[in-house]
Amino acid sequence: MQNIFEMAKKPLEQASQILRLDQNVSSLLAHPERTLEVHIPVRMDDGRLEIFTGYRSQHNTALGPAKGGIRFHPGVTMDEVKTLAFWMTFKCAVLNLPYGGGKGGVIVDTRKLSRSELERLARSYMQKIMPVIGEHQDIPAPDVNTDSRMMAWMMDEYSKYQGYNVPGVITGKPKTVGGSAGRGSATGRGVMFCIREAFKKMAIPMKEATVAVQGFGNVGGFSAKLLFDAGAKIVAVSDMYGAIYNQQGLDPYDIERHVKETGSVAGYRRAETMTNGQLLELPVTVLVPAALEGQITSGNADRIQARIIAEGANGPVTPDADSVLAGREIMVIPDILANAGGVTVSYFEWVQNLYRYYWTEKEVHARQEDMMVDAFAKVYEAAERYRTSLRVGAYIVALERLSEAMRLRGWL
Ligand SMILES: NC(=O)C1=CN([C@@H]2O[C@H](COP(=O)(O)OP(=O)(O)OC[C@H]3O[C@@H](n4cnc5c(N)ncnc54)[C@H](O)[C@@H]3O)[C@@H](O)[C@H]2O)C=CC1
Numbered sequence: 001m002q003n004i005f006e007m008a009k010k011p012l013e014q015a016s017q018i019l020r021l022d023q024n025v026s027s028l029l030a031h032p033e034r035t036l037e038v039h040i041p042v043r044m045d046d047g048r049l050e051i052f053t054g055y056r057s058q059h060n061t062a063l064g065p066a067k068g069g070i071r072f073h074p075g076v077t078m079d080e081v082k083t084l085a086f087w088m089t090f091k092c093a094v095l096n097l098p099y100g101g102g103k104g105g106v107i108v109d110t111r112k113l114s115r116s117e118l119e120r121l122a123r124s125y126m127q128k129i130m131p132v133i134g135e136h137q138d139i140p141a142p143d144v145n146t147d148s149r150m151m152a153w154m155m156d157e158y159s160k161y162q163g164y165n166v167p168g169v170i171t172g173k174p175k176t177v178g179g180s181a182g183r184g185s186a187t188g189r190g191v192m193f194c195i196r197e198a199f200k201k202m203a204i205p206m207k208e209a210t211v212a213v214q215g216f217g218n219v220g221g222f223s224a225k226l227l228f229d230a231g232a233k234i235v236a237v238s239d240m241y242g243a244i245y246n247q248q249g250l251d252p253y254d255i256e257r258h259v260k261e262t263g264s265v266a267g268y269r270r271a272e273t274m275t276n277g278q279l280l281e282l283p284v285t286v287l288v289p290a291a292l293e294g295q296i297t298s299g300n301a302d303r304i305q306a307r308i309i310a311e312g313a314n315g316p317v318t319p320d321a322d323s324v325l326a327g328r329e330i331m332v333i334p335d336i337l338a339n340a341g342g343v344t345v346s347y348f349e350w351v352q353n354l355y356r357y358y359w360t361e362k363e364v365h366a367r368q369e370d371m372m373v374d375a376f377a378k379v380y381e382a383a384e385r386y387r388t389s390l391r392v393g394a395y396i397v398a399l400e401r402l403s404e405a406m407r408l409r410g411w412l
Pocket residue numbers: 142143144145146187214215216217218219220238239240241276290291292293312313314339340342343
């Protein structure tokens with residue numbers, strides 16, 4: 001199988017060719033500026049010392065400080081973190097945010113750690129990456145298996161070393177310690193806005209739409225709830241333990257209660273059971289893959305029956321699958337647009353932290369909606385103008401900004 005970072009560069013190459021950009025642009029963007037590997041000693045509850053491995057990658061900072069989440073997962077690799085940082089560069093540029101791309105990760109199965117072991121790991125990871133982090137240098141945020149509580153620990157650890165409170169060093173914090181209203185639901189809300197805009201283009205009424213969501217964490221859970229609130233019928237959801245399906249429709253709020261009690265969507269009584277693979281192939285209006293990379297590949301792309309795929313996750317559709325889906329006229333709303341709501345509200349959080357002046361939830365939602373509707377329109381227009389996919393359209397929008405910034409700064 002092709003290396004994930006090599007695969008991720010494909011739309012960059014396609015967009016560069018369409019724009020006839022100087023080869024130096026894609027050469028510069030083909031490598032991260034910096035990738036740090038750290039080894040993190042953590043004292044476990046039984047007295048043992050365990051050494052965890054982690055990374056922080058800063059892909060490109062032409063438009064501003066690096067920005068991107070931190071993932072805690074057993075499958076984390078340096079290549080994965082570099083790829084996730086690469087996607088952040090383009091995502092921030094599509095939304096016209098004053099940021100570059102960054103991402104972090106730690107190889108760990110968080111289910112095997114106690115609460116205090118997890119806290120010690122989060123704090124020690126922050127200590128190790130501290131030399132390259134800062135509110136004007138690189139600003140982390142949550143990603144898979146990291147949450148607002150862990151952002152608070154890491155902000156506290158960083159602030160302790162500076163000797164004063166630095167809320168703007170990390171986003172996705174709880175509100176009491178400088179988090180923004182609306183950050184928790186922001187990524188799912190952005191997924192919903194993009195689907196709504198796509199429906200307008202395709203004349204699909206929200207009330208007639210059926211939706212399947214893979215992954216019921218932060219992104220999948222809020223995507224399902226907000227699409228349900230907007231009137232769509234959620235027919236299937238899943239998590240790492242399995243998928244549930246009901247043709248008559250599911251109530252994601254009731255499923256959330258079940259997940260809080262049992263730890264999984266599996267076993268929910270008002271639904272049939274299916275596999276994650278079957279969920280991806282359901283005949284629905286919209287499929288929202290909101291778990292991990294590489295879910296829709298050349299192995300199953302010809303069996304996908306959704307009219308639209310909205311990439312809640314980063315990289316759920318491989319480039320090979322993209323070609324198959326394009327041939328079958330299935331619209332793919334690319335990750336760097338569809339899931340950009342999270343970093344957009346992270347940007348709002350950072351601005352509020354720097355000013356120490358906080359906005360209402362209503363203001364956050366309205367500003368997020370404006371920025372995402374505008375980004376969707378620009379990407380759609382670029383895709384139409386160059387007769388290409390929304391993914392390549394999004395890379396075109398991003399590359400126009402990135403190449404201009406790199407040229408003006410004298411990097412090219
Ligand atoms: N949290 C955020 O604000 C953002 C997250 N993303 C991306 O969205 C995706 C999900 O992230 P979060 O929701 O934050 O993570 P999370 O940790 O809150 O939830 C992940 C969900 O995916 C499920 N899952 C894991 N492996 C699975 C598998 N093999 N099959 C089916 N389900 C599986 C988990 O059980 C869980 O329900 C990731 O690709 C992440 O990079 C993108 C933008 C922002």
